[in-house]
Each structure stands twice: as C-alpha cells, then as structure tokens.
Amino acid sequence: DIVMTQSPDSLAVSLGERATINCKSSQSLLYSSNKKNYLSWYQQKPGQPPKLLIYWASTRDSGVPDRFSGSGSGTDFTLTINSLQAEDVAVYYCQQYYNTPNTFGQGTKVEIK
Amino acid sequence: EVQLLESGGGLRQPGGSLRLSCAASGFTFSNYAMSWVRQAPGRGLEWVSSITDSGAATYYADSVKGRFTISRDNSRNTLYLQMSTLRAEDTAEYYCAKDHRGNYVPGYFDYWGQGTLVTVSS
Numbered sequence: 001d002i003v004m005t006q007s008p009d010s011l012a013v014s015l016g017e018r019a020t021i022n023c024k025s026s027q028s029l030l031y032s033s034n035k036k037n038y039l040s041w042y043q044q045k046p047g048q049p050p051k052l053l054i055y056w057a058s059t060r061d062s063g064v065p066d067r068f069s070g071s072g073s074g075t076d077f078t079l080t081i082n083s084l085q086a087e088d089v090a091v092y093y094c095q096q097y098y099n100t101p102n103t104f105g106q107g108t109k110v111e112i113k
Numbered sequence: 114e115v116q117l118l119e120s121g122g123g124l125r126q127p128g129g130s131l132r133l134s135c136a137a138s139g140f141t142f143s144n145y146a147m148s149w150v151r152q153a154p155g156r157g158l159e160w161v162s163s164i165t166d167s168g169a170a171t172y173y174a175d176s177v178k179g180r181f182t183i184s185r186d187n188s189r190n191t192l193y194l195q196m197s198t199l200r201a202e203d204t205a206e207y208y209c210a211k212d213h214r215g216n217y218v219p220g221y222f223d224y225w226g227q228g229t230l231v232t233v234s235s
Contacts, residue, residue, distance in 0.1 A: 040221035047207055049225040050158065061223065093158055097219040098170050102148075102160040
C-alpha cells in the first residue's frame with residue numbers, strides 16, 4: 001500500500017497569512033503515460049463531511065477559492081492557503097488514487113493564531 | 114445538485130450485522146463508480162470499499178475483506194454496504210462518496226454524503 005504522510009500534524013496561522021501543508025507519498029504518484037499526478041486534497045470542517053479542494057495535484061475543484069493552490073509532483077506535494085480566512089479552519093487531507101487501496105494522509109489541522 | 118443520503122447506521126453488538134444505504138440524486142448514478150469511506154471518532158479518513166459503475170468490479174480494504182459487501186442498484190440509484198461480523202474497531206461515521214469516473218477505480222471523490230454513524234459495542 002502507498003503510505004501518505006502529511007506534515008505538520010497541526011499549524012496555527014494568523015488571519016491573512018499563508019498556510020502550507022506538505023504531503024509525501026511512499027512511491028511516485030506520477031503516471032508516466034499521461035504525466036498526471038494522482039493526488040487530491042480535501043477539507044473537512046468540524047461536523048461536516050470532507051469536501052474536494054484539489055485534484056490531479058493542482059487543479060482546483062469548481063467553486064474553490066483561488067487562495068487554495070496545490071503543487072508538487074512525484075512523491076512530494078504541497079497545499080497552500082494564501083491569505084488565511086476564518087472559514088478555512090479545518091482538517092486537510094491528501095489522498096492518492098494512483099492505485100488501490102486509496103490511501104489518505106493522517107490529516108493536518110489548521111487553526112487561527 | 115448532487116445529493117448523497119446515507120442511512121442504516123446504528124448500534125450493534127460485536128458479531129452483528131448491518132446494511133447501509135446511500136440514495137443518490139442529481140447525476141447519472143449508473144455512470145460513476147461509488148465508494149464507502151469511514152472515519153472513526155476523532156480519527157482520519159479510511160477508504161473501505163469501491164464498486165465500478167456497472168457493479169462488475171468491487172474492491173475492499175484488507176480490514177473489511179470477507180466481512181463487508183458493497184453493491185449497487187442502478188435502477189434505484191442506491192449504493193449499499195452489507196456489514197457482517199462487526200467488530201468494535203468498525204465503529205465510525207460511514208460516508209458514501211461519488212468517484213469522478215466510472216469503470217475504473219480508484220479515483221478522487223468529488224461528492225460526499227453527510228455520513229451515517231455505526232457503533233459496535235456490547
């Protein structure tokens with residue numbers, strides 16, 4: 001199974017500042033035939049189901065604010081939240097869909113400093 | 114608007130059985146793979162099982178293989194998870210999730226239901 005490791009486990013960021021979450025996979029998520037990284041990011045607010053933010057490592061889902069961006073390739077990926085807003089307080093998960101079983105990172109909790 | 118509505122959760126004793134349902138609307142259900150993902154209290158997300166659009170192929174996490182069965186009824190736009198030989202560690206919120214594609218898994222999950230809580234305890 002592909003192991004997904006996020007860092008840090010939690011972080012506190014001031015309103016308007018940048019939050020950076022890292023996700024590392026135990027093997028490459030880059031599929032050579034289509035040059036796509038099989039990596040997605042989800043946001044889960046308290047008491048709510050997860051919500052898709054990013055897929056193919058860097059494509060924002062419809063309606064996701066552009067302060068959210070994804071980057072990286074191969075085994076190292078980053079979710080960046082520019083200009084953190086109060087409504088961004090949540091746990092963020094990365095997920096690989098390169099092969100079965102789908103595996104998620106352990107989650108990163110983002111709070112306001 | 115895509116909607117996924119889970120039902121069937123509840124309290125069961127260890128060794129018991131339960132069937133979860135997920136009623137889908139707002140999209141062509143028969144065109145998409147579907148999955149179950151669970152979240153134990155205070156813990157992270159764990160993929161449980163997936164089924165392709167036609168139901169021809171199913172996939173399971175090792176932790177539930179041989180105990181859980183995923184199925185779908187495309188005429189009723191409904192996904193199911195039959196859970197048997199339940200264990201305390203199966204206690205979790207169970208989410209139904211729509212895959213972004215149909216006949217191949219895994220994929221990313223573009224819509225999630227609100228979840229249904231399964232508690233396994235004596």
